[in-house]
Amino acid sequence: QKEVEQDPGPLSVPEGAIVSLNCTYSNSAFQYFMWYRQYSRKGPELLMYTYSSGNKEDGRFTAQVDKSSKYISLFIRDSQPSDSATYLCAIRDNQGGKLIFGQGTELSVKP
Amino acid sequence: DAGVTQSPTHLIKTRGQQVTLRCSPKSGHDTVSWYQQALGQGPQFIFQYYEEEERQRGNFPDRFSGHQFPNYSSELNVNALLLGDSALYLCASSLFGGPDIQYFGAGTRLSVL
Numbered sequence: 298q299k300e301v302e303q304d305p306g307p308l309s310v311p312e313g314a315i316v317s318l319n320c321t322y323s324n325s326a327f328q329y330f331m332w333y334r335q336y337s338r339k340g341p342e343l344l345m346y347t348y349s350s351g352n353k354e355d356g357r358f359t360a361q362v363d364k365s366s367k368y369i370s371l372f373i374r375d376s377q378p379s380d381s382a383t384y385l386c387a388i389r390d391n392q393g394g395k396l397i398f399g400q401g402t403e404l405s406v407k408p
Numbered sequence: 409d410a411g412v413t414q415s416p417t418h419l420i421k422t423r424g425q426q427v428t429l430r431c432s433p434k435s436g437h438d439t440v441s442w443y444q445q446a447l448g449q450g451p452q453f454i455f456q457y458y459e460e461e462e463r464q465r466g467n468f469p470d471r472f473s474g475h476q477f478p479n480y481s482s483e484l485n486v487n488a489l490l491l492g493d494s495a496l497y498l499c500a501s502s503l504f505g506g507p508d509i510q511y512f513g514a515g516t517r518l519s520v521l
Contacts (some may be wrong), residue, residue, distance in 0.1 A: 301450075303450070305448070329507050329508075331509070333512075338496075338517075339514055339515075340412075340498055340512040340513050340514045340515045341451070341498070341512045342512070343509065343510075343511060343512075346507060346509055348507065385450050385451075387450075389507070389508060390464075392464065393456065393463055393464035394439060394441060394456045394458075394463065394464060394502065394504075394508045394510070395441070395453040395456065395464050395466060396441070396443075396451070396453060396500075396510060397453070398450030398451050398452075399450050400448075400449055400450050401448075401449070401450050
């Protein structure tokens with residue numbers, strides 16, 4: 298079983314839609330959870346990070362962690378064509394600074 | 409405030425050759441991590457450097473080695489290149505301690521022919 302699982306998509310939605318991106322993880326001891334956005338042929342850009350459980354909101358983006366289910370989510374409201382990218386969930390390993398990434402979900406927002 | 413910078417942006421090598429990739433961390437950061445990203449996959453952790461020492465290492469062979477300099481910049485060296493080493497190599501920097509939030513550079517795209 299992979300430590301972090303993410304549906305690779307691709308996911309295609311119309312402009313203005315609410316997007317839900319999800320990951321599951323295997324180790325209940327993980328504490329730090331991140332979402333990165335990666336445009337084609339670019340490096341990942343940090344969108345949000347969350348410590349432990351709960352929600353965190355930043356503009357149109359909401360990150361949610363459910364530690365009881367070992368499930369993390371990223372919601373994008375009022376999606377825009379500029380949101381078209383690959384979204385990567387990442388979890389920080391408790392043994393050190395290593396980030397464990399999901400496979401990434403490719404999102405396309407159509408005008 | 410300069411972010412994480414990597415050089416070169418693109419590199420073409422042949423099997424068996426050696427390559428060195430370079431990374432300068434974001435201002436104020438002291439820790440550098442390296443990742444390999446194959447096409448269509450998430451980044452895979454290679455190793456992390458702090459205080460010029462390798463702090464943690466992922467599941468990569470000894471052909472992959474690194475170094476951190478006193479100014480916190482870092483190099484990734486790969487010896488005896490294989491076709492399978494073709495990938496985007498990403499450097500991330502962070503501040504040691506606390507959440508260790510990592511910020512990435514644009515990467516070096518390595519093609520091995």
